[in-house]
Amino acid sequence: MVESSPLVWVAFNAFVLAMLALDLCVFHRQAHEVRTKEAAVWSAIWIALALMFNVGLYQVAGEEAALMFLAGYLVEKALSVDNIFVFVLIFSYFRIPPRYQHRVLFWGILGALVTRGTMIAAGAYLVHQFNWLLYVFGAFLVATGLRMATHEERDLTPESNIVIRLVTRYARVTTSYDGQRFFTRVPTAGGGVRRAATPLLLALVMVETTDIIFAVDSIPAIFAITTDPFIVYASNVFAILGLRALYFLLARVIHQFHHLKLGLSAVLVFVGVKMLIADLYHVPIAVSLAVIAVILAGSVAASLLRPQTAGAHGEVAGDRLRTGSEPHR
Numbered sequence: 001m002v003e004s005s006p007l008v009w010v011a012f013n014a015f016v017l018a019m020l021a022l023d024l025c026v027f028h029r030q031a032h033e034v035r036t037k038e039a040a041v042w043s044a045i046w047i048a049l050a051l052m053f054n055v056g057l058y059q060v061a062g063e064e065a066a067l068m069f070l071a072g073y074l075v076e077k078a079l080s081v082d083n084i085f086v087f088v089l090i091f092s093y094f095r096i097p098p099r100y101q102h103r104v105l106f107w108g109i110l111g112a113l114v115t116r117g118t119m120i121a122a123g124a125y126l127v128h129q130f131n132w133l134l135y136v137f138g139a140f141l142v143a144t145g146l147r148m149a150t151h152e153e154r155d156l157t158p159e160s161n162i163v164i165r166l167v168t169r170y171a172r173v174t175t176s177y178d179g180q181r182f183f184t185r186v187p188t189a190g191g192g193v194r195r196a197a198t199p200l201l202l203a204l205v206m207v208e209t210t211d212i213i214f215a216v217d218s219i220p221a222i223f224a225i226t227t228d229p230f231i232v233y234a235s236n237v238f239a240i241l242g243l244r245a246l247y248f249l250l251a252r253v254i255h256q257f258h259h260l261k262l263g264l265s266a267v268l269v270f271v272g273v274k275m276l277i278a279d280l281y282h283v284p285i286a287v288s289l290a291v292i293a294v295i296l297a298g299s300v301a302a303s304l305l306r307p308q309t310a311g312a313h314g315e316v317a318g319d320r321l322r323t324g325s326e327p328h329r
Contacts, residue, residue: 008230009230012230012234012237016113016237016241019049019241020106020110020241023106024106031099031100031102031103031179031180032099032102033098033099034098034101034102034245034248035248036248036249038248039245039246039247039248039249040245040249042242042244042245043242043245043246043249045245046238046241046242046245047242049238049241050073050238050239050242053069053234053238054066054069054070054073057069057231057234064285065228065231067285067286067289068225068226068228068231068285069231069234069235070289071225071285071288071289071292072222072225072226072231072232072235072236073235073238073239074289074292074293074296075218075221075222075225075235075267075271075292076218076221076222076235076236076238076239076240077239077242077246078263078264078267078292078296079214079217079218079221079239079264079267080214080218080239080240080242080243080246081246081250081254081257081260081264082214082261082264083210083211083214083243083247084243084246084247084250084251084254085254085255086210086214087105087207087247087251088251088254088255090203090206090207090210091104091203094199094202094203094206095199096199096200096203097177099180100177100179100180100200101247101248102244102248103180103200104200104203104204104207105207105243105244105247106244107182107204108204108207108208108211109211109240109241109243109244111208111211112208112211112215112240113237113240115208115211115212115215116211116215116219116233116236116237116240117233119215119219120219120229120232120233120236121229123219123220123223123232124227124229124232127223127227128227134223134224134227134275134278135275135276137220137223137224137272137275138224138271138272138273138274138275138276138278139272139276140220140272141217141220141221141224141268141269141271141272141275142268142269142272142273142276143272144217144265144268144272145264145265145266145267145268145269145272146265146269148261148264148265148268149261149262149265149266161205161206161209163205163208163209164202164205164206164209167197167201167202167205168202171196171197172186172194172195172196172197173196173197173198173199173201173202174186174196174197174198174199175199176198176199177198177199177200178198180200181198181200182197182198182200182201182204183195183196183197183198183201184196184197184198217268218236219232219236221267221268221271221272222235222236223275224271224272224274224275225271225285225288226285255308256303256304256307256308257299257300257303257304258303258308259299259300259302259303259306260296260299260300260303262299263295263296263298263299263300264296264299266295266299267292267295267296270288270291270292270295271288271292274288
């Protein structure tokens with residue numbers, strides 16, 4: 001395990017918060033539509049930071065720790081692509097204007113850092129106390145991978161989301177936007193004003209709740225690679241930090257990678273089986289990294305070599321994203 005003192009955890013989280021503050025308060029202070037070029041630059045920055053961290057980890061903790069981080073980062077980065085499919089549907093459903101989408105994702109990902117950090121801490125503690133839970137995680141990942149490969153993608157139904165239902169039940173929600181604010185003030189029948197949520201808040205709630213669902217799959221997957229809490233946390237953090245830029249880079253073309261879900265399901269099955277046979281055979285981390293990379297590269301190549309036929313559901317969502325406008329007032 002990586003020798004990570006409380007000071008290391010504090011320094012790492014301070015760096016993350018500083019980067020988030022720089023992102024929101026300097027580069028995205030004004031609401032604007034994130035173009036492909038800007039998204040590509042930010043994607044490159046986040047990937048470069050992750051690789052620089054990996055080099056530093058190699059210098060401090062050795063090759064094994066560096067390979068574990070790299071494999072974990074690759075798995076989390078790949079599984080985060082599945083989030084992009086859902087983000088496209090969420091923003092299309094609520095007709096979120098492109099210039100406000102970054103703000104929703106920023107606060108959504110900030111919340112994801114907190115929830116995933118809590119889940120990782122709980123998972124690491126439970127695995128340390130009850131080692132047999134690794135077999136439960138392994139079986140769960142195999143079942144999840146098989147379900148992902150054999151089940152059709154469902155339409156987005158926010159009205160069935162229990163958190164959305166609670167928000168709309170106990171708070172007034174407008175059908176119009178007030179800039180990039182999550183809350184606004186609306187006139188009442190008596191001539192006063194009342195505080196109300198905007199559709200941006202509902203989109204944020206959907207982003208947060210769906211990320212928790214995805215985390216249930218992704219966090220056990222990285223525990224198949226390493227149970228070191230710091231490496232698990234760091235790989236998750238770097239993958240999440242780059243998710244916003246990756247969304248704006250791939251949102252309009254994500255449905256071209258129609259075989260990626262099969263690749264992700266194969267990765268989940270692989271890491272699940274790796275967990276289940278850990279006591280019989282230890283799969284070297286370098287082999288795991290190579291297998292995961294080959295599966296993902298193969299699924300992307302297959303998608304590009306065998307394009308999906310026109311008229312697919314995803315293309316409709318993509319068109320709505322491109323032409324999305326603010327709801328009528």
